[in-house]
Amino acid sequence: MKKVSIDPITRLEGHGKIEIFLNDNGDVANTYFQIPELRGFEKFCEGRPVEEMPRIVPRICGV
Amino acid sequence: MLKKMLGQFGVDEKRLRLDWVSASEGDRFASIVNDMTEEIRALGPFNRSDGGK
Amino acid sequence: MPKLKLALYWAGACGGCDVAVLDVNEKILDVANLADIVFWPIALDFKYHHVEAMPDKSIDVCLFNGCVRSSEQEHIAKMLRAKSKVLVAFGSCACFGGIPALANFTTRAEIMERAYIEAPSNENPEKTLPQTKVKVAEGEITLPELYENVYTLAQVVPVEYYVPGCPPTVDLILKVVNALATNSLPPVGAVVASEKTLCAECDRKKENKKITRIYRTHEIIPDPSKCLLEQGLLCMGAATRGGCGALCIKANIPCRGCFGPPPGVADQGAKLVSSIASIYETDGKDDIQKMVNEVADPAGTFYRFGMSTSMLRRKHSRKR
Numbered sequence: 001m002k003k004v005s006i007d008p009i010t011r012l013e014g015h016g017k018i019e020i021f022l023n024d025n026g027d028v029a030n031t032y033f034q035i036p037e038l039r040g041f042e043k044f045c046e047g048r049p050v051e052e053m054p055r056i057v058p059r060i061c062g063v
Numbered sequence: 064m065l066k067k068m069l070g071q072f073g074v075d076e077k078r079l080r081l082d083w084v085s086a087s088e089g090d091r092f093a094s095i096v097n098d099m100t101e102e103i104r105a106l107g108p109f110n111r112s113d114g115g116k
Numbered sequence: 117m118p119k120l121k122l123a124l125y126w127a128g129a130c131g132g133c134d135v136a137v138l139d140v141n142e143k144i145l146d147v148a149n150l151a152d153i154v155f156w157p158i159a160l161d162f163k164y165h166h167v168e169a170m171p172d173k174s175i176d177v178c179l180f181n182g183c184v185r186s187s188e189q190e191h192i193a194k195m196l197r198a199k200s201k202v203l204v205a206f207g208s209c210a211c212f213g214g215i216p217a218l219a220n221f222t223t224r225a226e227i228m229e230r231a232y233i234e235a236p237s238n239e240n241p242e243k244t245l246p247q248t249k250v251k252v253a254e255g256e257i258t259l260p261e262l263y264e265n266v267y268t269l270a271q272v273v274p275v276e277y278y279v280p281g282c283p284p285t286v287d288l289i290l291k292v293v294n295a296l297a298t299n300s301l302p303p304v305g306a307v308v309a310s311e312k313t314l315c316a317e318c319d320r321k322k323e324n325k326k327i328t329r330i331y332r333t334h335e336i337i338p339d340p341s342k343c344l345l346e347q348g349l350l351c352m353g354a355a356t357r358g359g360c361g362a363l364c365i366k367a368n369i370p371c372r373g374c375f376g377p378p379p380g381v382a383d384q385g386a387k388l389v390s391s392i393a394s395i396y397e398t399d400g401k402d403d404i405q406k407m408v409n410e411v412a413d414p415a416g417t418f419y420r421f422g423m424s425t426s427m428l429r430r431k432h433s434r435k436r
Contacts, residue, residue: 001254007164010157013131021254029254036188036260038246039128040227042235044218049412051334055372056420059215062132062283063158064389064408071221071415073432113220113265113429 001029013063077102078109120176120296122151123167124206125196126158127189128216128266129182133207134158136283137179140290150297151176167195175200177296179279181207183216183424184267188260197273202301204292208282208374210269211307212384213424215282217266218416220423220430224264268424278307282374282421285360309359313378314371318353318362322346325395330410333369344370345395350417355387374421383427385418 001024007017015037023029041060045053066076080099084092126134134156138144147153154175155162178200184190197203208214219227233243248261269275279288288308295301295308302308310317322343331348338344344351344365351370353362357378364371377384396407411417419426 003255008157010161010163011159013158015126015157019257030252032252032257034257034259037128037186038227038231038262039185039216040219040222040231043222043227043230046230047413048218048416049332051332052413052417055369056215056218059130059132059282062130063135064393064411064414067408067411068385068389068414068418069428071413071431072428074428110432112432 013061073112074109075106077106119149120151121174122147122153123155123175123178123196123200124153124158125155125178125180125182125192127180127182127193127210127269128185128214129207129209130215131158132283133179133181133209136207136281136286137289139286140293143290143293146297147293150293164192164195167192167199170199172198173201177202177204179204179206179292180269181210181283183209183213184269184272185216185219185263185265186260187263190263190267190272191260193269193272202276203269203273204277204279205269205275206279207284208280208376208421211278211280211425212376212422213266213268214374214421217423218420220266221415222431223433224262228262265430266424271424276304277301280307280309280357280375281360284308285363287361288359307357307376307379309357309375311379312358314353314356314358314360314362314365314375317358318343318365320344320365326397327395328397330392330396330407332410332412338368340368350392350411352384352388352418352420354391355381355384372417372420376422376425383425384422385415385426388418389414 002022004020004022005017009016009018015035017034017036019032021029041057045056048056066079069079070076082095084095124134124137153160155167178196180193180196180203182189184193205211209216228245232238232240232245246259248259250257279292281288292308320343321341323346325346327346327348329348330350333349336347338347338349345354349370352373353365353371355377356371356373357375360375373384377387381387398404398407423430
């Protein structure tokens with residue numbers, strides 16, 4: 001099947017890509033939205049002092 | 064404090080030792096170095112695990 | 117002077133550096149006069165294939181923010197390096213690893229496990245984890261490979277300039293824009309910030325560098341006129357490059373080192389251990405243990421932004 005990629009998605013915060021599969025008629029057979037990033041805040045914050053969280057977690061999203 | 068911090072990096076605190084020895088304490092110096100050498104030998108080589116992606 | 121071709125990209129980032137560029141407010145018009153922005157995902161709709169099609173060195177300046185910790189981020193870093201005359205490591209993540217580099221205290225496996233399986237808000241009974249290639253009914257879809265370690269931009273490609281900060285301040289950004297406009301860039305390799313530590317630009321009264329107690333930031337309300345370190349708070353300013361205008365200090369909170377080590381210091385965290393320990397008054401072994409107990413998280417505090425550029429780089433596991 002023909003595949004149309006939108007990579008990267010833009011004008012928002014974050015990374016993403018969209019893969020659109022077209023069938024022989026040129027209609028959309030299926031579309032997949034994927035997030036190609038992971039930083040691990042939910043893990044590396046474990047064990048850190050709680051009062052430091054307001055200085056660490058805003059870096060999840062700077063917008 | 065360095066030992067505590069090194070522990071967070073996965074470095075066994077036995078790999079760091081602080082002692083004060085004067086130049087006239089030859090025997091003491093030798094015994095400290097021998098002790099530490101044996102400790103390290105027992106611990107085995109330090110495995111840096113930041114090789115590879 | 118023909119307009120410069122400018123690109124901005126975010127790798128392992130949060131968007132803060134991109135917003136910081138927008139924070140120049142009306143001066144963004146100066147940027148628009150000076151440059152054609154050819155790639156900037158937060159604001160413009162150019163795609164990777166547009167960048168791929170550009171001739172090498174056709175981009176005059178690329179401001180690259182975010183750390184590198186995936187194959188896609190490395191790929192785009194290499195692509196932008198090839199297409200750009202000048203590549204700038206923009207922001208603490210690109211310069212030192214930044215906050216995401218705290219992931220170097222854990223492993224990829226642990227991160228995936230927590231994010232996709234353990235987290236309380238997950239609904240993933242099959243325990244599915246992301247894969248680099250997945251066959252679907254229609255064909256195949258791919259994801260980048262997540263690396264074990266977090267890298268700075270310069271650890272992946274050669275870099276001409278460094279603009280530190282989480283995010284870089286508006287003043288620094290305007291300094292960069294101005295240097296581009298007047299074609300007066302500093303020598304290659306320069307860090308666009310101060311050549312001194314933060315203490316040099318901090319207005320507070322510095323009297324006696326001797327403390328007998330270290331406080332966690334919620335334990336006291338500091339006196340806004342006196343040095344924070346002298347009040348027993350862990351202020352990283354003593355081993356942090358200045359140039360930020362001491363913004364955090366002005367908000368009565370201690371510096372956390374986002375501008376990286378000052379010139380001449382190879383490992384910021386090691387320098388901080390030495391700086392803190394040297395001002396703490398102790399009277400024997402028990403006092404030393406007391407001091408150690410008062411520092412809740414030495415590695416995570418002293419290397420808050422700089423794990424990727426530290427000597428030890430990451431937490432090393434005992435087994436191979």
